[in-house]
Amino acid sequence: MSEKTHWLNFVAGEWLDAERHIEVEDPSSGKVFASIACASDTDIDAAMVAARACVNKGELTRHRPLERAALLRRIARELEQMVEQGGALLARENGKSLADAQEEFAIAARYFDYYAGMADKIEGTSIPLGEDYVDFTYYEPMGVSVQIVPWNFPVDICARSLAPALAAGCAVVVKSPENTPLAITMIATACQRAGLPEGALSILCGYGHETGAALVAHREVDQIVFTGSVPTGQAILRAAADRATPCVMELGGKSAAVVFADADLDNLMDSVRWGIFFNGGQVCSAMSRMLVQRDIYDQVLARVITFAEKMGSDSVNFTPLISAQQQQRVLDMCERANQDGARLLTGGKAQIGDGYYVAPTVFADVAPGTELFCQEVFGPVLAITPFDSEEEAYALANATEYGLVAGVFTRDLGRAMRASRALQAGQVFVNEWYAGGIETPFGGIGLSGFGREKGQQALYSYVRTKNVAIRVPKA
Secondary structure: OOOOOOEEEEOOOOEEEOOOEEEEEEEOOOEEEEEEOOOOHHHHHHHHHHHHHHHOOOOEEEOOOOHHHHHHHHHHHHHOHHHHHHHHHHHHEEEEEOOHHHHHHHHHHHHHHHHOOOOOOOOEEEEOOOOOOOEEEEEEOOOEEEOOOOOHHHHHHHHHHHHHHHOOOEEEEEEEEEOOOOOOOOHHHHHHHHHOOOEEEEOOOOOHHHHHHHHOOOOOOOOEEEOHOOOHHHHHHHHOOOOOOOOEEOOOEEEEEEEOOOOOOOHHOOOOOOOOHHHHHHOOOOOEEEEEEEEEEEHHHHHHHHHHHHHHHHOOOOOOOOHHHHHHHHHHHHHHHHOOEEEEEOOOEEOOEEEEEEOOEEEEEEOOOOOHHEEEEEEEEEEEEEEEEEHHHHHHOOOOOOEEEEEEEOOOHHHHHHHHHOOOOOOEEEOOOOOOOOOOOEEOOHHHHOEEHHHHHHHHOOOOEEEEEEEEEOO
8 A cells, every 4th residue: 555644635637735734643543644625715616616516517518428437437447456455455544344345436436337327328308298399208317426434334425425416416525424525535546547527526625514514505506415423414404404405324224133033043143244234334234133023033143142242352353443532422322222221242332452342232122212212323233122012122123313224035936025014114125135236226214314316216316307398389
């Protein structure tokens, strides 16, 4: 990996430093290893004005859509060339394993390939109104899209929103996360090398209450895309209300896996690994709750304890939390769970040594209505609760204000279909947590937000429908 220690903001085709810098830590050691420019008000304004000029000039829409598709494919190829170097940088600033960080760059490239295939297929419709009329619709780009990216999967989530926005012909200003702002700059490098027009993309690092707030309230913003916490999302929505700015919001969850007595338990353990212990549990759609039919409750608890303790000794896949603040937040929630009567089976403490580690943690007998049952931890903490009937299972799963994803583990296809309808979530996994992929729409209900990312449906978040109704003069 390069010994570079200072990074710049990408503003309308230029790399710019700033008077203030933000320090970046390696969460596996807690030590600062780099810094990045903190965007100024001048940088913010320059990025937004350049984005508006790009939209007004039609830099991405005046040519045939196949040229926009070719541009996205070139970006994908550039990102593929960055997997090794970019993955090393991402692993260091984020704490995830090298393999997972490299995979994040590969996934980012796939987003650009996927939406390249849709750039020339954004088609309107013809609407019959009778022989005296011709009526049709077409799609126009949303315009200037401000996209605020979280720290847990910065490269993946940036590409997830950026690729469809560019495919639709929007200009994008990205606010990178101050905790993990370095690897995401490589997306700007890839776009620049691929020939993306100046102004079509800027990536600015800064604090949410400063840079993020300024971007969402800017006079040039046409759309806001946000992934992050509920309180921050609510603040953004209040700012957006002043100008009725359309938003796509993904605000996290408290997702439950419902495990029936006929479930394949070996398969379930694989989903536990990815569902709650992957990336230190710092995943919006994590399997943070498990509801287990009482017939197999003790059996599942024993398996999960063994698995969690084995995971805690895995030097490659056991990863730190992002910061000391996040580590303390998780530990405090574990302490309150003890006070609320949950039974700690394993973990619940910081791992000894450097870095922001929390041991893989499992609580049993977590009561409905308690904090651990209802609130997002964003750490490697699994809350397990028993149930008796199918109806009780769905009621427990739905007993939070979130609704991002849910899961069901059963060999009974009829039960799986009933669960898919009963579980209140934007996506339901059956027998595999994180089933689906880039092609499948993702987003939530309730406090998990609204709008959809990924899949074909996401593209239509970045366009407006215009209707044209023509009265045909009689001969």
